[in-house]
Amino acid sequence: MGTQFNLKELETGPRGLLWQSDFIDPAHEERLISIFRNGLEWPDRSGRISLHYGYTFDYKTFGLDPDVPYKEFPEWLQPLIPTTESRPPEQVCLQYYPPGSGIPPHVDTHMAYDQLYALSLGAPALMRFRRGEQVVDIDLEPRSMMQMTGDSRLHWTHGIKKRKTDTMADGIVRPRADRWSITYRWVRDGDCECGNLDLCDVAQRRHGLEKEKRSVKDPASQTAPDKAVS
Numbered sequence: 001m002g003t004q005f006n007l008k009e010l011e012t013g014p015r016g017l018l019w020q021s022d023f024i025d026p027a028h029e030e031r032l033i034s035i036f037r038n039g040l041e042w043p044d045r046s047g048r049i050s051l052h053y054g055y056t057f058d059y060k061t062f063g064l065d066p067d068v069p070y071k072e073f074p075e076w077l078q079p080l081i082p083t084t085e086s087r088p089p090e091q092v093c094l095q096y097y098p099p100g101s102g103i104p105p106h107v108d109t110h111m112a113y114d115q116l117y118a119l120s121l122g123a124p125a126l127m128r129f130r131r132g133e134q135v136v137d138i139d140l141e142p143r144s145m146m147q148m149t150g151d152s153r154l155h156w157t158h159g160i161k162k163r164k165t166d167t168m169a170d171g172i173v174r175p176r177a178d179r180w181s182i183t184y185r186w187v188r189d190g191d192c193e194c195g196n197l198d199l200c201d202v203a204q205r206r207h208g209l210e211k212e213k214r215s216v217k218d219p220a221s222q223t224a225p226d227k228a229v230s
């Protein structure tokens with residue numbers, strides 16, 4: 001059954017961050033988690049681990065890698081694919097975060113990708129958005145769908161601290177537990193023109209400031225350096 005999309009901009013900011021709570025129901029979530037736990041072959045290492053579906057992006061040519069075969073979206077993934085864009089995403093990434101793991105502050109590469117959505121499943125975690133001195137913590141509640149557009153996509157970094165608890169705004173300390181996310185990415189048509197020299201790899205390249213050592217596997221590792229996050 002198809003899922004309804006009803007994304008709305010969050011009033012807390014960052015600007016352009018769209019949100020939809022309860023994108024799927026708890027029974028559907030439970031079935032997915034059972035597949036993630038029992039039906040998939042995960043990389044055998046500790047910390048955050050990922051599985052990729054769709055195309056692989058080649059950071060040498062800045063196009064889709066013709067040498068890596070397209071990986072079909074599995075059946076469980078199909079009803080979770082956003083239908084709000086003109087085409088399905090080129091790449092989908094399922095990530096598992098055991099308690100204590102996170103993802104460093106980054107902006108997903110502007111050069112490769114345009115639209116970005118993420119669905120959260122399992123335990124909640126705080127995601128920190130940062131733009132200069134501005135900080136906004138967003139609670140990634142399970143079953144919520146998030147879309148990063150505009151400023152939130154281009155001009156704010158986002159990351160999840162590596163820790164075993166999150167301290168909420170009201171002081172309550174919430175333990176982390178197993179979390180999964182599904183990130184959807186659409187390849188950019190044309191160049192990013194945002195011109196942000198701190199965060200945009202297109203702008204950096206035009207100014208001869210290109211970063212070396214790009215990872216082919218993990219777009220989130222195209223991290224823009226962000227100062228220590230408190």
Ligand SMILES: O=C(O)CCC(=O)C(=O)O
Binds near residue numbers: 120181182
């Ligand atoms: O886990 C998430 O919700 C988002 C992960 C992320 O930022 C990324 O994969 O680029």
Ligand SMILES: [Fe+2]
Binds near residue numbers: 106107108158
């Ligand atoms: Fe990201």
